[in-house]
Amino acid sequence: xxxxxxxxxxxxxxxxxxxxxxxxxxxxxxxxxxxxxxxxxxxxxxxxxxxxxxxxxxxxxxxxxxxxxxxxxxxxxxxxxxxxxxxxxxxxxxxxxxxxxxxxxxxxxxxxxxxxxxxxxxxxxxxxxxxxxxxxxxxxxxxxxxxxxxxxxxxxxxxxxxxxxxxxxxxxxxxxxxxxxxxxxxxxxxxxxxxxxxxxxxxxxxxxxxxxxxxxxxxxxxxxxxx
Amino acid sequence: xxxxxxxxxxxxxxxxxxxxxxxxxxxxxxxxxxxxxxxxxxxxxxxxxxxxxxxxxxxxxxxxxxxxxxxxxxxxxxxxxxxxxxxxxxxxxxxxxxxxxxxxxxxxxxxxxxxxxxxxxxxxxxxxxxxxxxxxxxxxxxxxxxxxxxxxxxxxxxxxxxxxxxxxxxxxxxxxxxxxxxxxxxxxxxxxxxxxxxxxxxxxxxxxxxxxxxxxxxxxxxxxxxxxxxxxxxxxxxx
Numbered sequence: 001x002x003x004x005x006x007x008x009x010x011x012x013x014x015x016x017x018x019x020x021x022x023x024x025x026x027x028x029x030x031x032x033x034x035x036x037x038x039x040x041x042x043x044x045x046x047x048x049x050x051x052x053x054x055x056x057x058x059x060x061x062x063x064x065x066x067x068x069x070x071x072x073x074x075x076x077x078x079x080x081x082x083x084x085x086x087x088x089x090x091x092x093x094x095x096x097x098x099x100x101x102x103x104x105x106x107x108x109x110x111x112x113x114x115x116x117x118x119x120x121x122x123x124x125x126x127x128x129x130x131x132x133x134x135x136x137x138x139x140x141x142x143x144x145x146x147x148x149x150x151x152x153x154x155x156x157x158x159x160x161x162x163x164x165x166x167x168x169x170x171x172x173x174x175x176x177x178x179x180x181x182x183x184x185x186x187x188x189x190x191x192x193x194x195x196x197x198x199x200x201x202x203x204x205x206x207x208x209x210x211x212x213x214x215x216x217x218x219x220x221x222x223x224x225x226x227x
Numbered sequence: 228x229x230x231x232x233x234x235x236x237x238x239x240x241x242x243x244x245x246x247x248x249x250x251x252x253x254x255x256x257x258x259x260x261x262x263x264x265x266x267x268x269x270x271x272x273x274x275x276x277x278x279x280x281x282x283x284x285x286x287x288x289x290x291x292x293x294x295x296x297x298x299x300x301x302x303x304x305x306x307x308x309x310x311x312x313x314x315x316x317x318x319x320x321x322x323x324x325x326x327x328x329x330x331x332x333x334x335x336x337x338x339x340x341x342x343x344x345x346x347x348x349x350x351x352x353x354x355x356x357x358x359x360x361x362x363x364x365x366x367x368x369x370x371x372x373x374x375x376x377x378x379x380x381x382x383x384x385x386x387x388x389x390x391x392x393x394x395x396x397x398x399x400x401x402x403x404x405x406x407x408x409x410x411x412x413x414x415x416x417x418x419x420x421x422x423x424x425x426x427x428x429x430x431x432x433x434x435x436x437x438x439x440x441x442x443x444x445x446x447x448x449x450x451x452x453x454x455x456x457x458x459x460x461x462x463x464x465x466x
Contacts, residue, residue: 088466116433123425138461158350160456166466175466181451181458185466187443190255194439209435217432 041134043142043165046172048131050079051146058124065121072121073114081166081173082110088175089189093196093203101203108210115217126151129161141166141175256370257442263372267438270377274420282420296340298418302351303332303339304396304411311393312354316362318455324349353452356393357386361453370442378445 057063057071076082086109087094087102097105129146136142141164148159162178176185192206199205257263286294306329313322328344328351336343345351360382361367368381379387391397396408434440451458 084466088464116429119432120429135460137463139463139465141463143460164463176463180448181454181456182444182447183463186464187440187447188435190443191434191436191439194255194436198436206435213433213435 041142043144043172044131044134046165047144047146047163047174050075050174051129051131054079055128058121068121069118072117076114076117077110079174080113081168081175082106082113084166084168084173085113085175085185085188086110088185089192090203091189091193091196093192093201093206096201097203101207104207105203105210108207108214112210112214112217115214119217119220137164139166143178255439255442256367256446258369259371263370264438266372266374267441269374270372271437273375278416278420279424282417282424285417286421286424294418294421297414298422299332299336299342300339301411301415301418302342303329303336305353307395308356308390308393309352309354312356312359312390315356315359316354318354321352321354321455324352325354352455355383355386356389357383357449358453360386361449367446367449370446378441380449383449 054072054075057068057075060068060071063071083106086106089109090097090102090105094102128149128151130149132145132147134142134144144163144165146161146163148161150159160178160180163174164176164178164183165172166175167173176183178184195206195209196202289297306325310322310325310329313319313325328349331344331347331349332339332342335341342351365382367383371379371381371384373379373384396404396411401407430440430444431437
């Protein structure tokens with residue numbers, strides 16, 4: 001009989017782990033700070049410099065909200081190869097989509113991704129990222145590891161955030177970001193695959209849905225049940 | 228006993244079919260998707276109407292310092308389970324950290340209320356028997372959504388059953404044990420949900436398919452936990 005409450009606790013714990021892991025995802029794009037350590041290789045230097053660049057935009061008090069949004073947008077577009085990320089997230093549908101669909105999808109994805117960050121800009125409250133090292137992948141890219149430092153967090157548990165840095169036409173770009181083991185572009189691809197599976201692999205339907213979501217995000221519509 | 232025999236059989240089955248799938252980026256592996264989606268919808272309704280409003284009240288009414296204390300106590304109470312799994316995974320150093328945390332936080336940290344150990348550089352890490360099975364090579368099995376409890380899979384279900392056996396609370400008798408255990412369960416849920424209100428709302432708002440999003444996040448995160456954050460990055464997909 002006395003097992004009952006323990007049984008309640010135990011299954012909750014694995015749901016909790018997943019949820020706690022997500023707890024930091026949203027804080028991610030605002031986590032930019034200067035790193036005191038000298039970066040050891042070009043990919044680390046690249047991440048370190050961009051961390052400082054992003055922080056400069058977020059902490060610049062002379063910017064109006066629209067100016068900050070615009071600067072942050074340009075910063076993201078120069079930092080992340082969103083075209084490449086977009087096509088990756090399309091998954092197997094990339095092979096069957098027409099060139100026109102792919103172009104429209106890339107545009108819709110870009111606005112969708114930027115709108116997610118825009119909607120959370122106000123949540124920035126001094127979080128910082130410190131570069132801690134890097135590791136090559138088997139694909140010629142480099143994983144740059146950082147740790148999130150949140151001055152407001154009550155726990156001292158380090159939160160790992162990694163960037164997958166790749167070369168696009170000789171220029172360094174970020175193509176994926178990992179928070180607590182979750183690669184965000186892979187997660188996005190998994191969602192899109194599921195959506196496409198439910199909608200007869202219609203890329204047009206996905207584009208329309210992304211545009212709707214972007215509009216909702218920009219309008220700041222609350223979720224059901226949310227205050 | 229029947230339950231334990233069932234668990235044993237399931238465990239044996241998992242180990243027999245074991246292969247090295249502890250890293251990487253698994254595809255959906257969701258043969259019961261429609262059932263899972265139905266249960267997910269049920270869980271979401273429950274969340275919207277009961278859990279989320281309660282968690283919002285908890286967050287808004289209880290001061291942060293008290294909520295942090297509750298969180299720390301809950302983590303501390305989980306130490307024996309983490310410790311047992313550290314050892315079963317052959318992680319002596321991490322086991323030592325868990326033990327040190329438990330001793331420090333239970334004494335100087337006033338019964339676990341204050342996470343002294345983290346402040347001196349021994350942060351909490353999580354372990355459970357689902358992860359231990361993963362380290363031993365057991366496959367996760369098909370993705371499952373449980374009523375009330377959310378994402379899981381057979382490996383993690385077995386793990387959570389075994390973890391009950393690692394918890395001293397299962398064996399100790401004392402007055403009002405039922406109420407204490409129930410309270411612990413309730414506060415675990417409140418603690419978890421209240422700490423993820425904004426984050427989950429953000430993820431849901433930005434999701435094309437929230438169900439698929441949670442599935443991907445859960446599976447990737449579990450693979451990472453099994454690898455203790457040291458995932459193999461050489462098999463990442465090509466962009």
